[in-house]
Amino acid sequence: MEKMLKVGVITTTHGIRGEVKVFPTTDDPGRFKMLKHVILDTGKGTMQLEIEQVKFFKRLVILKFKGIDNINDVERYKRCELFVERENAVPLEEGEYFVADMIGMDVQTDDGVLFGTLKDVIETGANDVYAIASPVHGEVLVPAIRECVLDIDIEQGMMTIHLMEGLI
Known part of the structure; x- marks a missing residue:
């Protein structure tokens, strides 16, 4: 499982x-109001x-970081990703999963035959x-x-x- 979860991209x-x-990559952009810290991935560290x-x-989402008070100080962070540590993630309800934990998992059919690998989760309006x-x-x-995803x-x-x- 991933130790850090992506919540947005500057x-x-x-x-x-x-x-x-910030373009939020979380289901609930309002979660940023509860966050005290984020981890910025600069590409070099x-x-x-x-x-x-x-x-x-x-x-x-428009964020202001403590100690960064000038446009010149944040210009270099364009297109950088923001993460939270797993322990600071939003608690999940039963039957909910983090997409980062699902990507790459094996997929089998209900008769036990290996079907493939989960590559992406596409969000649509309905499901x-x-x-x-x-x-x-x-x-x-x-x-x-529920009719398609059994477990x-x-x-x-x-x-x-x-x-x-x-489907196929």
Whole structure:
């Protein structure tokens, strides 16, 4: 399991006082209000930043970090990813999983035959869709609904699916 979970990507600066616009990669952008720290991945290393202020603008989160008060100090962090440590992640409800824990897991059919590997989780308006790379069928898109996804075992790294007619 991943030790750090991605919560956003810095897209650009905001104003001249060191604020940044962040594209959230979390289901609930409001979670930024509860965060005290994030970990910035600069590509060359990581650094922990204390969040001083959080605002929202359209689909973006505007963050101000403590000690960074100038646009020149944050320019270099454009396109850098923000993470939280797992222990600071939002608690999950039963039946919810972190996408980072699911990517790469094996997928088997309900008759126990290995079908492929989970490559991506696509968020749609109605329900998520799992992109599964199958050596036999290529990429197969499976809706994340109870009729199709029978079990997800994070510990074993295995998902069990039922292939409804028309999926392959």
